[in-house]
Amino acid sequence: MSAPIGVAQPDAVRRKVEAWLAKDDQAEAIALAARPEWPVEPLLKIDGRSVRVVPCPTPLAARAALHDRADGERLVLLTELTDAELGDGLLAHLSGQRVRKIDPWDLVRQMFGGVADLDPTLVRVGGWVADALSDHFPPGGWPAPPGAILTRDHALRSLSAELLDLPPGELDDSGLVQWSTDARRQRRFALLPKNVADGVTAYLSAVAGHVAVPVMAAVRAGHGVDVIPLGLLAGLLWAEGGGQAAQMEAAVGRTRLEPRFGGLRLTVQQAGALHQAAEAWAYRTFDSGGDARDEALRMLRRAEAIAAEIGVTELLGASAILPSGFIQRLRAFADAVRIAVPAGGSALPAAVTRAQSALATVEAHRAAEPRRVEAARMAVRLLRWLTTTDGPPPATLLDALHRQVRQDGWVDRARLDLFAGDPDPQVAEAYRLLHRAVDARRSRHDRQFATLLAEATAAEAEPGALLRVEDVLDRVVQPILDHGHRVLLLVLDGMSVAAATELAESATGSGAWVELTPEGGPRTGVLAALPTVTEASRCALLSGRLAAGGQQAERKAFDARFPAGRLLHKATLRAGAGAALEPAVLAALEDPAVPLVAAVVNTIDDALDRSDPGTTVWGKDTTITVVGDLLASAAGRVIVLLSDHGHVVDRGPESVTLPSASSENRWRPATGPADEAEVTVTGSRVLLGGGSVVLPWREEVRYGPRKAGYHGGAAPAEAVIPLLVLTAGDEHAVPGWTGAPVASPDWWREPLTENAAPPSRSGVSGRRQPRRAVEQADSLFDITAIAAPGTAQPAAASESAATTPGLVAALLASERYAQRRDPRVPLADERVAALLNTLLAGGDRATLDTLAARANVPAHRISGTVTALRRLLQVEGYPVITLDADGRTVHLNRALLVEQFGLEPR
Known part of the structure; x- marks a missing residue:
């Protein structure tokens, strides 16, 4: 018994008819084996020809269809009758004189350009494939297979692509x-x-x-x-x-x-x-x-x-991308911070390392909010700072000033982010506790600074190595001019040390500018005039002597000192539409006959009145764009960048308003005794208030109306002026100054390990000094390079190969290492040892900044030094040293080092 014949699918019929007509067959009709049913429009239009579909259940129906055929019309007879049942008379009118089967695979061959054969595995998939290929034949046809055989993959891929x-x-x-x-x-x-x-x-x-x-x-x-x-x-x-x-x-x-x-x-x-x-x-x-x-x-x-x-x-919380996962991770981090915050004294390293690990999960979240992640990073940095021992108070005002430049200014930068807080109450509470612990230590430092400031001011002592704002022209700018270099003196009114750390990173990040420091040591700073307001300190800076006054007084004194120089204030720097700087400013910067251009930028000082400087990132390309424009136009000059004073930010509900007869925010005349939060300062460097003023040292104190930020007081954030000297690659442009080391302290950039001994912070200097609050040491250039705590020193870096322990000593003594040393570009064994020991101590990885600090390499040279180390250790192209995709993290392949140099594994 034969299988029942199914209903003909319209698409299958059409494809069969297309193939029939394509052969130029002159027969009047084609008979297809199918149930005599056709529920759709019977008249087909194919290539301009009319084809009528006629169901034919009996021979009589077939004869009637042929008899009634219109001129030029072709017929498709759908019938279940056999050739014998139709008879020779009817078959004579049909194509091929027989009833044709609608073989779906024949149609498939036709639809794919008449391929010679089918992949057997395609046929075995099932008839649904052939039917689907016919039912969903695209207007442009199926893509031809690459060969003569229609493969299973080509057919199913084409069908799936069309259906989807x-x-x-x-x-x-x-x-x-x-x-x-x-x-x-x-x-x-x-x-x-x-x-x-x-x-x-x-x-x-x-x-x-x-x-x-x-x-x-x-x-x-x-x-x-x-x-x-x-x-x-x-x-x-x-x-x-x-x-x-x-x-x-x-x-x-x-x-x-x-x-x-x-x-x-x-x-x-x-x-x-x-x-x-x-x-x-x-x-x-x-x-x-x-x-x-x-x-x-x-x-x-x-x-x-x-x-x-x-x-x-x-x-x-386990999700690395869902926003709720970020919040849960941030809350877990906050719990770790809360545990790590010391109840008294220093934070415990073990608790801080757990907070670091929690931070890593926060940073790894792809939906993390950058501002909140940055605040979390700052929290960890502050925890690491709290693990350091505070040490004895600074012995001199210079020591206290250097502590602000090299340690506490970075603390201020971090705690400003913490003070800005987080919208989640759980996280905010952890940050509040941490901020309070940081403030307790910072308040002690502020009081120590203010006490030394009052003592030194009253004693009228010679400054020695201490650089005062009225001395900058004589002791920094003039030696550069005398050395034959032109100078751009950039004065950012109100810039604190914290803000300067950000600006320095922005200015030197591209490599176009190199920072210089005295003798290549850590950064130094400048002491502001008192009270720390623009009228006193900026006028003293631009006059080169103790003087108070406004812009007219500044200009008169500056012009008298530098007749060929140009002093540009805020209004002078403004340009018309389409120009970043006034043409006159550009002309002055480019003119070799103008040795000194001084530009005063008020962006930060203005923010103290009208915005929130505590949450602003101070960058040359973002918030202080005029600095970037000036730097871009002053590549032929040495840049001396500083401020006239710093600032403190408003503490909101924590602020304390003290009574004062004046309307000043952070100073008052000495008409009454100083209370616990204040210090009385008297001397020739006090330029207002009749030479005697009361200055608050606690940052939350103010006298006048509320603003976003304040200055005038005796806190080091106000009284210490940051100093940055930049050149366009010539690190010998300034006599006595050379390429700067990494400026950030260890706790800022290096993760803490549980077995790490708490580093000492007694220091601003690497040595103990007798207490001399009045007199400072003298020097010819008057700025002494003093080592920052935690910074690798030449003595440590120059440890001989013979005393270098373990793996590094074996490397330096190996024959292959001796063969690979390049006498034309020598990399000292001591430096190789310092770099490798730093990598080994860090679990075979370290940042460029850490390597620079530990190996005593100037910050701008560390990339070249690592490249030289990589070439030295790369035997036969195998990379012993690699740089991460972040461009900052260096990796050591310890196993490869051992193998390539034939060392004993350690």
Whole structure:
């Protein structure tokens, strides 16, 4: 018994007729074996010719169709009759004189350009493939196969791409996940017959991996647009490990998620693949920025909404991308900070290392908010600072000034971010506790500074190595001019040491400018005139002597001192539309006959009145753009960058307002005794108040109306002026100055290890000095290079190879090392030892700044030094030393070092 004949599919009939007509067959009709049913329009138009489809259940019906045929019209007879039943008379009118079968695979050959043969594995997939290829024949036709055989992959890839409306090359995990974001394209797939949907899904599983099954299941269940959110949750619900409560919550969540996959119970492999693809999509989309980032955030919020619906929000902390995961990580970090904050004395290293680890998880979160992450980094830096021992008070005012420049200014920068806080109450409370602990130590330092300031001012002592604001022209600027260099003196009114640390990083970050310091030692600073206000300190700076006054007084004194110089105030720097700087300013900077250009920039001082300087990042390309413009136009000059005084920020509800007869914010005439938060200062360097004023040393104190920030007092943040000297590559441009070392203290840049001994902070100097609050040491240039605590010193760096322990000593003594040393560009053994010991101590990795500090290399030379080390140790092209993608972290391959140089493993 023959198999029953099915209903002819319109597309299959059309393809069969197209093939018939293409052969230029002159027969009137073609008979196709099919049930005599045709529910659609019987008249077909093919290449301009009319073809009528006629169901023919009997021979009589076939004769009638042929008799009634219109002129020029061709017929398609659909019949279940055999050739014998039709008879020779009817067969004579038919193409081929027989009834033709509608072989779907014949149609497939035709649709793919008449290929010679089919891949047997394609036929074995099933007849649904042939039917689907015919039913979904695209307007432009199926793409021709690369050879004479239609392969299974080519046919199924072409069909899947058409049904999903995807390019064939995007039928992978990332392509499917991206496809799931388009509801319109999903709708077509969801309406497919089950056998076709199952078959396409099976093929996609083979080419796209485990991700295909859950993606297509979600689409067929009506949740396709949630594929990415579901994938993000899958990484949490199918994760290994966790406590019993978390495992139970995940198990319940998996069960509640099944209906969104049409009842499919995902395997671990399917869930993992879906999670990886969804997370990769989120990362990729986040990095695209703009509208794409908004779309990524929408998906993240949807994932969190689904998590709430199925009751698994407690698991979101493990997510590296969901916003709730970032908040939970930040709260866990806050808990670690709270534990690490010392109740009294120094923080415990073990607790601080745990906070560092918690910070790493916060930083690793891809949806992390940069401002909040930066505040967390500052919190860890302050914790590390609190592990250092405070040591005895500074012996001299110079020591106290250097402590502000080399240590406490960095503390101020970090605590300003902490003071700005975090919107989450739990995190905010941890930051408040830490800020209070930091303030306690900083207040002690402020009082010590103010006491030394009052003593030295009253004693009228010679400054010695202490650089005062009225001495800058004589002791810094004039020697540069005498050395034949032109100078740009940049005065940033109100810039504190904390702000200067940011500006220095911005100015030197590109490598266009090199910072110089006295004898290549740590940074020094300048003491402001008193009270620390513009009228006194800036006038003294630009006059080169103790003087108070406004712009007219400054200009008169400056012009008298430097007749060929140019002094530019704020209004002079402003340019018209389209210009960054006034043409006259550019002309002065470029004119070799103008040895000194002094420019006063009021950006920071203005912010003290009208914005929040405590949360501002002071960069030359962002907040103080005029500095960047001036630097870009002054490459032929040495830059002396400083301020006239610093500032403190408003403490909000913590502020204390003391009574005063004057309207000044941070100083008052000495008409009454100083209280606990103040100090009385008298002497020739007090330029207002009749030579005797009362200055607050506590930062939260003010007298006048509330502003964003203040200056005038005796806190080191106000009284210590940062000093930066920059050149465009010539590190010998300034006599007595050379390339600067890394400026940041160790605790700022280096993670703490649990077994690390707390470093000493007694210091601003590397040696103990007898207490001399009045007299300072004399020097010819009057600025002594004093080592910062924790900085590698020449004596330490020059340790001989013979005394270098362990692996490094074996390297330096090896024959291959001796062969590889380049006599033309020698890298001293002592420096090699210092660099390698730093890497070994850091677990085979260290930042460039740390290497520069430990090996006593000027900051601007460390990249070249590491390159030289890499060449020295790279035997036969094997990279013993590599640089991370961040451009800052250096890695040592210890095993490769041992192998390449024939060393004993250690």
